[in-house]
Amino acid sequence: MEAKSAGQALSQNELCNDAGSMATTDTPDDANVVVEVHNLRKTYGSFVALDGVSFDIHRGETFALLGPNGAGKSTTIEILEGYRQRTSGEARVLGVDPGIGGLPWRAQLGIVLQSTGETGNVTVRELLTQFAGYYPAPRDVDEVIASVGLREKDKTRIGKLSGGQRRRVDVALGIIGNPALLFLDEPTTGFDPEARRQFWGLIRSLKASGTSILLTTHYLDEAAQLGDRAAVIAGGRLIDIGKIDEIGGAASRMPVVRWTDATGRRREERTPEPGRAVAALVAEAGGEPRDIEIARPTLEDVYLSLIGADSDDAYDSEPVEEVRA
Amino acid sequence: MTATATLPTFSPARSLALGIRRVPFELKMYFRAGDQVFFTFLFPTLIYSLFAAVFSDQELPGELTMATYYLPGMIAGAILLSGVQNLASDIAVEKSDGTLKRLGGSPLSPVSYFIGKLGQVVVTSVLQIGLLVGVAVLAFGAQLPTTAEAWGTIAWVYVLGIAACAFAGIALSAVPRSGKTATAVIIPIVLVLQFISGVYLQFSMLPSWLQTTSGLFPVRWMAQGLRSAFLPESWAAQEPTGSWDLWLVALNLGLWIIAALVLSRLTFRWIHKDR
Known part of the structure; x- marks a missing residue:
């Protein structure tokens, strides 16, 4: 739906x-x-x-x-x-x-909070073993340590880990209870x-x-x-x-054709039929249009347009010409 | 929407078992924290050694040495540090560094968490007092009580005292606004209490208004109860009422246990929960 x-x-x-x-x-x-x-x-x-x-x-x-x-x-x-x-x-x-x-x-439940934090004077293995005991059906501690890529660091105190490694400990604690x-x-x-x-x-x-x-x-x-x-x-x-591949509606996912026109200006056109648009450009230019590309908006482009941010300031010199279906 | 599903509730036995499981884990963290070991665990022994060495040639009435005189007060100070200073700063730090928030998101009961903390307090305070008494006897020739009655008094004063101080520490942990300020808030309170309660200074030398003030807090009564066990009977005359007043010791500590328990129950949160 x-x-x-x-x-x-x-x-x-x-x-x-x-x-x-x-x-x-x-x-x-x-x-x-x-x-x-x-x-x-x-x-x-x-x-x-x-x-x-x-x-x-x-x-x-x-x-x-x-x-x-x-x-x-x-x-x-x-x-x-x-x-x-x-x-x-x-x-x-x-x-x-x-x-x-x-x-x-x-x-x-497994919870990986946004902020990490721990007194840090226990090792990765000690902390995970302790937390595993709180859950009725925990995952295997060794398996969890391996799955977050901390096998080499399992006997290292958490305070001595890098920020990214600590984050992996957070993730390991989130999944230790087999949520x-x-x-x-x-x-x-x-x-x-x-x-x-x-x-x-x-x-x-x-x-x-x-x-x-x-x-x-x-x-x-x-x-x-x-x-x-x-x-x-x-x-x-x-x-x-x-x-994920439909959010924003079809309009925001409409492909964009970009090229540089005869006067050297960067142009773009949003169209549901990019192939036809390219063919028209080829016919118009009588050859290969300069710097031609067809791009499909990424989730990031769709997201930025949804929240009303300018997603594309690289090509903002020209008002965007939109072709609606 | 969905009716609340009926889930099995976890049994109190589970909370107890997990609490006991936390004790060795808490001890590991305690002894790996250098500042905690120094300022809480070793501090009474260090201060005692200093005092006993400085006043080693002083002889007190009743053939009492300073080494013996200082011991009961210093044990009371150790109980205060192990309960109040240790728990108040430990829990305040765990609250601010996210440890408590993480535990709050796990199926660990707060009851288990506190069983772990109390276990840590009991084990560390017993070891700490053992070390202090060992140093006092072996290095400074302090005299230990010889009667079973005196040892019985030491036992009940310790049990009530450590309970009162541990619960007071839990209640006090709600006061510091961040982990960084925790020791700055807590150490002065604990230090002043020791000075006015006869831990560092001879209690009978303090002005009466200070004696009365310190009488509101548990340290003075722990020290008095322990003095009754360590000092000759003749020294009872030095106490404010001229007697050991052991019933007042029990009353004060009992009231502190109840008040601090109620206060910690009311103030403790895994996190600062909003409306």
């Missing part, structure tokens, strides 16, 4: 209806829904941090929550983790109200590109074993790599929600 017809621009109203109907059409005892959020609001005094956010996460799905700093991502995730109380609206995590979830409920639902709040901040790729491999193997994941990230390529669906929030409101 989150698929949108080509070129359809969703208004906020339609969105709410869409998201709202998603929440209500799922039957209450739907075992395939691990997170249900309906009309979630959170206010601090007169400041509205979340203003009626609704979405569902299905079993086995990786759901990316995207948005600028201060959009309400962490507030949402911390409400679902049980750290914060919501002001109003409904929330169910694994069928339980996160505001009152007890220890057996927590035992099914049904894993919260990842900006998990790869501070990772080098290679570590990030390794981390993606780890998350894919967790997905393959059926773990449901709620991910927030600043890296749109990460969301595109890992996410099945995404929601974009800004200013505490849901701007869009949908499959």
Whole structure:
């Protein structure tokens, strides 16, 4: 139902209806829904941090929550983790109200917080072994250490690890309990590109074993790599929600043809038929157009246009000429 | 939406088992933290050695040496440090560095966390007092009590004292605004209490208004109870009422246990939870 017809621009109203109907059409005892959020609001005094956010996460799905700093991502995730109380609206995590979830409920969750921190004078293995004991069915400590790439560092005190290595300890602590639902709040901040790729491999193997994941990230390529669906929030409101390769609607994913015209100006044209546009340019120029390229907007381009940021200042000398379908 | 699913609740036995499991882990962290080992664990022994060495040639009435005189006060100081200073700064730091937030997201009960802390306090304070008494006897010739009654008094004063100080430490951990300021907030409180409670200075030399003030807090009473075990009976006359007043020792420590327990129950949060 989150698929949108080509070129359809969703208004906020339609969105709410869409998201709202998603929440209500799922039957209450739907075992395939691990997170249900309906009309979630959170206010601090007169400041509205979340203003009626609704979405569902299905079993086995990786759901990316995207948005600028201060959009309400962490507030949402911390409400679902049980750290914060919501002001109003409904929330169910694994069928339980996160505001009152007890220890057996927590035992099914894995939480990787945004900020890392630990006194640091225990080793990686000591800390993981300690935490493994808190869960009824933990994963094997050696296996978890290996899966986050810390086998060489398992006897190193956490205080002596680099920032990226500590982050891997956070991730290891998040998965040690073999969670049904894993919260990842900006998990790869501070990772080098290679570590990030390794981390993606780890998350894919967790997905393959059926773990449901709620991910927030600043890296749109990460969301595109890992996410099945995404929601974009800004200013505490849901701007869009949908499959990762459909979010933003067809219009925002329309390919762009760029070239340099006879006068040396950089030009671009958005068109659903880039091949035809290129053919027309070839015919017009009587040969190969200069610097011709056809680009499909990345998730990052779509995201930036959704939150109203200028996604493309490299080519802003010329007003963008759009061809609508 | 969904009716709240009925989940099995974890048993109190699980909380106890996990709490006991945390004790060795807590001890490992305690002894690996150099500042903690120095300012809490070794401090009473170091200060005692200093005092006993400086005043080694002083003879007190009743054939009492300074080495013996200082020992009960210093043990009371050790109990205070192990309970209040250790736990208040330890928990405040764990609150600010994210340890508590992480534990709060795990299926560990706060009860287990505190069993781990109390276990750490009991083990470290017993070792600490053992070291202090060992040094006092072997290096400075301090006299230990010889009657079972005196040892019984030491035992109950220790148990009540360590409980009162540990709970007070948990309650006090809510005060510092960050881990960095924790020791700056807590050490002066603990230091002043030791000075006005007869740990470093002879209690009978303090002005009565200071004696009364210190009477509100547990250290003075722990020191007095322990003096009753270590000093000759004739020294009871030096106490404010001219007697050991052991029932007042028990009363004060008992009230502190209850008050600090209630206060910690009311103030402790895994994190600073908002509305």
